[in-house]
Amino acid sequence: MATLYADYQEGEESMASTVTSAPVTTAAPAEPVRAGRPNPLVARLGGLVRSLAAPFAGIAIFLGLWALAAPQVDTSLGSLPGPVEVAEQGVALYQEWSAARATEAQFYADQDARNAVAVAAGNPEAVRDFTYAGPPTFLDQILTSLKTVALGFVLATLVAVPIGLLAGLSPLFNAAINPLVQIMKPVSPLAWLPIVTMVISAMITSADPMLPKAFVISALVVMLCSLWPTLINTAIGTASIDKDLLNVGRVLKLGWFAKLTRLILPSSLPYIFTGMRLSLGVGWMVLIAAEMLAQNPGLGKFVWDEFQNGSSQSLARIMFAVVIIGFIGFALDRLMMALQALVSKNRTV
DSSP: OHHHHHHHHHHHHHHHHHHHHSOOOOOOOOOOOOOOOOOHHHHHHHHHHHHHHHHHHHHHHHHHHHHHHGGGOEETTEEOOOHHHHHHHHHHHHHHHHHHHHHHHHHHHHHHHHHHHHHHTTOGGGOOOOOOOOOOOHHHHHHHHHHHHHHHHHHHHHHHHHHHHHHHHOHHHHHHHHHHHHHHTTOOHHHHHHHHHHHHHHHOOOSSOSSOHHHHHHHHHHHHHHHHHHHHHHHHHHHTSOHHHHHHHHHTTOOHHHHIIIIIHHHHHHHHHHHHHHHHHHHHHHHHHHHHHHTOSSHHHHHHHHHHHOOTTHHHHHHHHHHHHHHHHHHHHHHHHHHHHHHHHHOOO
C-alpha cells in the first residue's frame, strides 16, 4: 500500500509539473480581413488625373463655348473663326515655314553649285556668296521676339538688381530714387518708343551695325518698361534682411563683397526672383505692343501685317498668334519658377 501510494503521489506530482511547465495559450481573436494596400504608382497617377481634370474640363468648356459663339459674330472679314479654323491656320503657318526652309536650302545649294563651276572653270572672281533674303515666317518671328525679350530682360535685370540692393541697404538712397521710380513706373511703352527710336537712330549710324537698329530699339523699350518690378522687389527683399544677420557680418568683419555674396544676396533671393518673374511677364507684353507700333520684326509685326492684309484667313491667323503669345508667356513664367526653385534649393545663408 505504501508503495502504491508513493507511486500514485509521484505520478500526480509529475502530472502537476507537466501541466505547470506547459505554456498557457489562449486563442487570439481573429483579425479582420484588411483590404489590399493601394499601389503607390496607381495612387500617384490617380492624384495626377484628379489635379488635371478641372483644368482640362475648363479648357474643354471654353473651346465648346467658343465654337458655339464664333459663327454668331460677324466681322468685316466674315464670321469669327472657331477653334478648328484657328488650328488649321496654325498648321498652314507651319507648312509655310517648312516650304521656306526648303526654298532656302535649295538657294544655298544652287549657289554652292555655281561657285563650284566657277572655281572649276578657273574663274574664282565669279564666286559670289549671297545671303538668303526671303520674308520671315511665323516661326522666325517667334524666335526674333524671344531674342528681343531676352536681351531686354537681361538689361533690365543688370540695371534693376544693383539699384534695388543699394535702395534696400541705404534709406537715404531709397528716399532719393523713390520719386523717380514712382513717376517712371507707369509710363506706357508707346510713350517710350519714339524717344528710344530717335536716340538709337542718332547713336547707331553704321550701315552694318553689330545688332540691327530695330532689334536694339525694341529691347531697350522692353528694358525701360520691365525693370521696375525687379527693382522694387529687390529693394524690399534687401531691406527686410534680419538685422542680426548683418550684425554677425560686422562681428566677423566681413568685407563688403563677402557680405553681399554670403548674406545679402542669399537672403533677398526669393524677392529678387519674384521681381524677375513679374518683369519678364511685363516685358513680354510690352514687346508685342512695341513691335506693332514700330513695325520691328517679331510677333507684334506679324499681327499688324495680318490685320493690314485683310484676307479671309487673317483673323484666324491673328487669333492663332494670340494663343501662341499666351503659351509663350506661360512657358517663360514656368521657366523662371523652375530657375528660382533651382537657385533657392542650392542657396545657403
